[in-house]
Every structure is written in structure tokens, then in C-alpha cells.
Amino acid sequence: MTKIAVDCMGGDYAPEEIVKGCILAYKDLGLESILVGDEEKIRQVLEREKFDGLQVVHAEDVVQMHEAPSNVLRKKNSSLYVAGMLVREGKADGLVSAGNTGAVLTVGKFVIGSIPDLERPAIAVALPNPKGKTVLIDVGANVDCKPSHLLHFAVIGHTHAEEILGIKNPRVGILSIGEEEGKGNELVKETYPLLKASKLNFLGNAEGRDIYAGTFDVIVCDGFVGNVVLKASESLGFAVLQMIKEEVQKSFLAKIGALLMKPTLNNFKKKADFAEYGGIPLLGAKKPVIITHGRANAKAIKNAIRVANEFLTHHFNERLSENLKKLLPQEVKV
Amino acid sequence: MTKIAVDCMGGDYAPEEIVKGCILAYKDLGLESILVGDEEKIRQVLEREKFDGLQVVHAEDVVQMHEAPSNVLRKKNSSLYVAGMLVREGKADGLVSAGNTGAVLTVGKFVIGSIPDLERPAIAVALPNPKGKTVLIDVGANVDCKPSHLLHFAVIGHTHAEEILGIKNPRVGILSIGEEEGKGNELVKETYPLLKASKLNFLGNAEGRDIYAGTFDVIVCDGFVGNVVLKASESLGFAVLQMIKEEVQKSFLAKIGALLMKPTLNNFKKKADFAEYGGIPLLGAKKPVIITHGRANAKAIKNAIRVANEFLTHHFNERLSENLKKLLPQEVKV
Numbered sequence: 001m002t003k004i005a006v007d008c009m010g011g012d013y014a015p016e017e018i019v020k021g022c023i024l025a026y027k028d029l030g031l032e033s034i035l036v037g038d039e040e041k042i043r044q045v046l047e048r049e050k051f052d053g054l055q056v057v058h059a060e061d062v063v064q065m066h067e068a069p070s071n072v073l074r075k076k077n078s079s080l081y082v083a084g085m086l087v088r089e090g091k092a093d094g095l096v097s098a099g100n101t102g103a104v105l106t107v108g109k110f111v112i113g114s115i116p117d118l119e120r121p122a123i124a125v126a127l128p129n130p131k132g133k134t135v136l137i138d139v140g141a142n143v144d145c146k147p148s149h150l151l152h153f154a155v156i157g158h159t160h161a162e163e164i165l166g167i168k169n170p171r172v173g174i175l176s177i178g179e180e181e182g183k184g185n186e187l188v189k190e191t192y193p194l195l196k197a198s199k200l201n202f203l204g205n206a207e208g209r210d211i212y213a214g215t216f217d218v219i220v221c222d223g224f225v226g227n228v229v230l231k232a233s234e235s236l237g238f239a240v241l242q243m244i245k246e247e248v249q250k251s252f253l254a255k256i257g258a259l260l261m262k263p264t265l266n267n268f269k270k271k272a273d274f275a276e277y278g279g280i281p282l283l284g285a286k287k288p289v290i291i292t293h294g295r296a297n298a299k300a301i302k303n304a305i306r307v308a309n310e311f312l313t314h315h316f317n318e319r320l321s322e323n324l325k326k327l328l329p330q331e332v333k334v
Numbered sequence: 335m336t337k338i339a340v341d342c343m344g345g346d347y348a349p350e351e352i353v354k355g356c357i358l359a360y361k362d363l364g365l366e367s368i369l370v371g372d373e374e375k376i377r378q379v380l381e382r383e384k385f386d387g388l389q390v391v392h393a394e395d396v397v398q399m400h401e402a403p404s405n406v407l408r409k410k411n412s413s414l415y416v417a418g419m420l421v422r423e424g425k426a427d428g429l430v431s432a433g434n435t436g437a438v439l440t441v442g443k444f445v446i447g448s449i450p451d452l453e454r455p456a457i458a459v460a461l462p463n464p465k466g467k468t469v470l471i472d473v474g475a476n477v478d479c480k481p482s483h484l485l486h487f488a489v490i491g492h493t494h495a496e497e498i499l500g501i502k503n504p505r506v507g508i509l510s511i512g513e514e515e516g517k518g519n520e521l522v523k524e525t526y527p528l529l530k531a532s533k534l535n536f537l538g539n540a541e542g543r544d545i546y547a548g549t550f551d552v553i554v555c556d557g558f559v560g561n562v563v564l565k566a567s568e569s570l571g572f573a574v575l576q577m578i579k580e581e582v583q584k585s586f587l588a589k590i591g592a593l594l595m596k597p598t599l600n601n602f603k604k605k606a607d608f609a610e611y612g613g614i615p616l617l618g619a620k621k622p623v624i625i626t627h628g629r630a631n632a633k634a635i636k637n638a639i640r641v642a643n644e645f646l647t648h649h650f651n652e653r654l655s656e657n658l659k660k661l662l663p664q665e666v667k668v
Contacts, residue, residue: 248598
């Protein structure tokens with residue numbers, strides 16, 4: 001039986017919603033977790049919920065949301081660090097946290113560590129498009145990148161698309177401006193020949209417009225660009241809904257129309273709801289590390305535990321290791 | 335009377351729609367343009383439209399859409415180069431082209447040139463948000479940037495927000511990941527203190543989510559990041575509409591609802607329609623250079639001519655020169 005270590009003190013609704021999420025994961029999906037954090041507070045929630053089937057590991061301290069991420073390495077009694085150590089020592093099989101994102105990344109990179117042969121782990125998101133999904137990688141784990149990092153992200157993204165999304169021979173692109181080879185910034189121009197020399201199904205430059213068009217299955221970029229694009233997308237979605245709402249208020253017929261469309265729009269919103277997909281994974285760490293939204297509720301935590309488990313049952317890391325051996329061009333193999 | 339040189343051979347619907355756009359600008363707005371390109375073809379359109387009030391300047395050659403941008407500097411008989419030279423020589427007061435974007439930028443930078451004291455011209459877009467507009471600069475003119483370039487973009491963006499959008503003391507941010515000072519990539523970290531030392535109303539780091547939230551009036555970034563964000567936004571908008579349409583098809587009530595909402599959605603789409611805002615300006619060139627979409631129709635061209643004229647009547651370049659003297663920190667003044 002696999003067990004996911006869950007940082008019960010991270011996130012806006014900790015520990016209440018986090019603990020409830022762990023209970024849901026157990027009841028609905030049969031997935032076990034280890035509850036890490038202030039034991040008294042955790043037990044209070046468990047009692048209120050009349051549930052007593054999960055292991056609790058006490059941790060005195062908490063990494064705050066706005067603390068410098070590196071602080072976590074000094075806060076060895078924090079729920080996040082203790083949860084990371086459980087994974088490192090083989091007592092847990094994965095980590096879920098809704099806490100300080102930078103600190104979770106730090107624990108993933110330095111406490112749990114990355115698999116052999118991989119230069120840097122990276123965060124992937126599977127973004128929706130009318131035809132399916134496109135993996136964008138990295139969206140924030142690595143701010144300043146070298147060409148070899150992007151090459152490794154491409155292999156991680158390929159493995160994600162193939163193993164998790166079930167896409168055979170995924171089409172890989174590098175995010176740039178302009179389609180033609182030779183267009184882009186220095187990083188793109190230097191990475192291009194490496195990707196071309198690899199055994200990936202590399203189609204060349206992808207443009208911003210390709211991210212939501214379904215023309216690529218995997219698009220690689222540095223974590224700065226990826227993070228900006230991801231957050232801009234979220235905010236654009238919100239702004240568009242807001243502006244449409246304002247237009248709707250101006251017309252009686254439109255108000256009726258909006259009412260009739262509500263169930264449909266809710267279906268659509270569900271597709272884009274972070275609580276549904278649970279969280280985003282730091283890929284390439286030795287065990288699954290799932291970072292959920294700070295506003296994660298019980299449902300989001302349940303789904304994050306499900307996602308962590310999915311990476312284990314798909315033997316993601318084994319496939320990734322094989323792919324790093326198989327797909328990288330000879331001259332840049334580490 | 336000002337005259338805008340219009341490249342009549344650039345764009346998917348050239349010369350037909352381009353020439354018609356120039357006629358519209360004259361008839362609807364009283365704005366004069368010089369039609370540059372294959373004289374015979376231009377005259378054919380003018381005859382069909384029974385119009386004979388605009389100057390035509392013949393140019394033998396055409397810069398193709400997928401040519402290397404720098405080619406334009408060797409194609410001295412191309413419509414784009416000839417139009418650029420008319421501006422350089424003071425025979426025209428601005429340039430409009432729907433042609434090869436890179437080539438238009440090349441003409442703007444190297445044939446027309448930038449105003450004194452400015453390191454690099456940049457492309458700005460005013461993106462909509464529920465409260466108003468936010469200027470994102472640069473969105474593609476400068477791929478690899480130095481800190482001093484971003485500092486200058488900030489002054490250009492400030493001037494754009496103040497003079498064109500009418501925003502007093504615009505709130506300026508630098509696009510980054512994370513709000514706190516010290517977060518971001520190398521470029522952001524080096525630019526931050528320069529912006530802080532300037533006399534701009536600098537609020538610090540802006541995140542991707544701020545772009546459509548109305549929390550800043552001007553957000554600066556390098557042209558690579560800006561271009562990717564802009565194109566991703568366009569494609570996200572399209573994908574969302576597409577996915578909502580598919581959901582709507584599944585429900586009868588939703589279909590009725592969508593029908594009732596149609597006029598409202600069309601109002602909204604109008605706000606986002608590139609033909610309405612005409613084109614995006616290369617700011618900091620000695621005269622207005624407006625780059626329109628390759629798919630520009632007559633209406634888009636008319637509006638691009640209107641926008642070029644607007645920069646002239648607002649004395650944009652004079653204000654920009656003053657601001658460069660006034661707002662830059664002493665130590666980095668050129």
C-alpha cells in the first residue's frame with residue numbers, strides 16, 4: 001500500500017480542509033496518506049470528522065506563505081520539511097502540499113532530490129485545447145535555464161504526454177517567437193540543435209498561439225516564461241468572464257440567455273477548475289511531488305493525492321529514466 | 335496636412351483591402367495617405383472604387399511574408415522600403431504596413447530610426463481588463479534585452495499610458511514571477527534597481543496574473559516574453575470560445591441561451607477585434623510606425639492610419655523625449 005505524505009499546515013485552509021481531503025482520498029479512492037503537522041490540531045479535525053484510520057506525524061513548525069523558500073531547509077521541524085524527510089527516508093511514497101510553492105519546490109529539489117541522469121526537475125501543466133491537451137514545461141521551477149535544461153524538460157514532457165495523457169510519439173516544440181528555425185532568443189537558438197539531434201518527435205519552434213491550439217503535445221520553455229504565460233492565462237480567463245458579465249447586465253435578453261447557458265458554462269468551468277485536477281507535479285523528483293493551489297479545498301487535496309498515486313502506478317520515473325537514456329542525443333548525455 | 339505612407343503590397347489582402355482602407359481613412363476621417371506599391375495594381379483598385387484623391391508612389395518589388403526581415407534592407411525597390419524612405423526623407427509623416435512584421439520593424443529601426451536619447455524602440459499593446467487598459471511593452475521588437483532597454487521601455491510605456499490612454503501618473507511594473515523584490519530572472523533582478531531609481535511611479539514586480547487584472551497601467555518585459563504572452567492570450571481566447579461552443583451544442587437550452595446572448599457577445603468580441611484598434615505601434619521611432627495584422631482588411635487599415643495620426647496630434651515623440659530627460663535615473667542617462 002502506497003502512502004502519500006501530506007503537509008497539513010500549508011495553504012489558506014489548513015489544517016481543516018487538508019485533513020478532510022486526506023479523509024476523502026481514503027474513503028472515496030482507498031488511498032492512504034500520512035498527515036504531517038501540529039498533531040493536536042490535526043486530531044481535532046479527525047475527531048470532528050469521526051475518522052481514525054490515518055497515521056499522524058507531528059511537526060512543531062510551519063513554513064509561512066510569504067517566507068523565503070530557502071528558509072524551509074533551516075526549519076527542520078516544519079510540517080513541509082518533515083513530510084519531505086518521510087519521502088526521502090522511504091517512509092512515504094510521495095508529497096502533497098498546498099503551502100509556499102517555492103518552499104515545496106525547494107524540498108522537492110533538495111530534500112527528495114531528482115532521479116539520476118536528470119539535470120533539473122521541472123513543473124508541467126497539461127493545458128486544455130479544443131482537440132485535447134498540451135503539456136507546457138517548465139512553468140516555474142527553473143527561472144534561468146541553460147539549453148541542456150530545456151532539452152531535459154522536453155524528455156520529461158514527452159514522458160508525461162506518453163504515460164499520463166496516453167499520447168503516442170508526442171509532438172514536441174520549443175516556445176519561441178516565429179515559426180522558422182533561427183527565430184527566438186539566445187536560449188532558444190542554442191537549444192534548437194540539441195532537440196533536433198535528439199530522438200524526440202521534435203517539430204521545431206512553437207509560438208504563443210500554439211499553446212492552446214492543439215498543434216503540439218509538448219511545448220518546452222524556461223520556467224520564467226512558462227510561469228508568466230500560465231498566470232496570464234488564468235487572469236485572462238477571469239477578466240473575460242468579468243467583462244462578459246458586465247456586457248450581459250446591459251441587456252435583458254442576454255440575462256435570460258446567460259441563465260439558460262449556466263449549466264453549460266459550469267461544465268466548462270469544471271474543466272478549468274484547479275480543484276478538479278488537484279495540483280501540478282514537480283516532475284523528475286525521486287518521488288511524486290504535487291503542488292496544489294494555496295486555496296486548495298478538501299476536493300483539491302483528494303485529487304492531488306490521486307495524482308501523486310497516478311504517477312506511481314504509471315511507473316512514471318522508471319519510464320523517464322529509460323527515456324533519458326533512449327532519447328537524448330549522444331553528445332549531451334550526462 | 336499630414337500624410338501617412340501606406341505599404342499597399344503587404345498583407346494577405348493586398349493591394350485591394352489596403353487601398354480601400356486608405357480611401358476609407360480619407361472619406362471617413364479626412365486623413366491623407368500616400369499609396370506605395372505596384373502603381374498599375376493600385377490604380378486598378380482606385381478606378382474600381384472610382385476614387386482619385388490620393389498620391390501613388392510606384393515601387394517595383396515586394397517583401398514576401400516569410401522572407402528574412404533583414405532582406406528588406408537589400409530590396410530597396412520594395413513597397414515597404416520605399417514607404418520607409420518617404421518617411422525618412424520627410425515626405426510622409428508615418429508608416430502603416432500589414433506586411434512581414436519583422437521587415438516592418440527593420441524599416442522602423444534602421445530606415446526611419448529612433449529618436450535621440452532612446453536606446454531601442456519597442457512595440458506596445460494596450461490590453462483590456464475589467465477596469466480599463468494595461469500597456470504591455472515590449473511585445474516583440476527586441477528579443478534579447480539588457481536592463482537599460484527595459485528601463486527605456488518603461489518610459490515609453492509611461493508616455494503611452496499618459497498621452498494616449500489619458501492615465502495620470504501611470505503605475506509601472508516589471509513582469510516577473512513572484513511579487514517580492516529579488517524574485518525573477520537575472521534580467522528582472524538587474525532592471526529592478528534602475529526602475530526604482532527612476533522618477534517613474536514604479537510599484538515593483540508584476541506577475542502574469544496582473545496583466546489582465548488592472549493592477550498596473552504599464553508592464554515592461556523583454557520582447558520574447560511579451561510576444562509569447564500576447565500570442566498565447568489570443569489563442570486562449572479563441573480556444574475558450576471554441577470549447578464553450580462545443581459544450582453549448584450538447585444542450586438545447588444552452589443553444590437558446592447562446593442565441594439570446596449573441597448581440598452581447600458580439601459587443602464583447604468587437605472590443606477584442608484587431609480591426610477595431612487598427613494595429614500596434616513601434617514606439618520610439620522618429621515617426622509613427624503602425625504594424626497591422628497580416629489579415630488586415632480595409633477597416634483595420636483605416637484605423638491604423640487613424641492611430642498613426644493620433645500619435646502625431648498627441649505630439650507623442652516630443653513628450654517621450656521630455657520624459658526620457660525627466661524620468662530616467664541620472665546614472666543611466668544616455
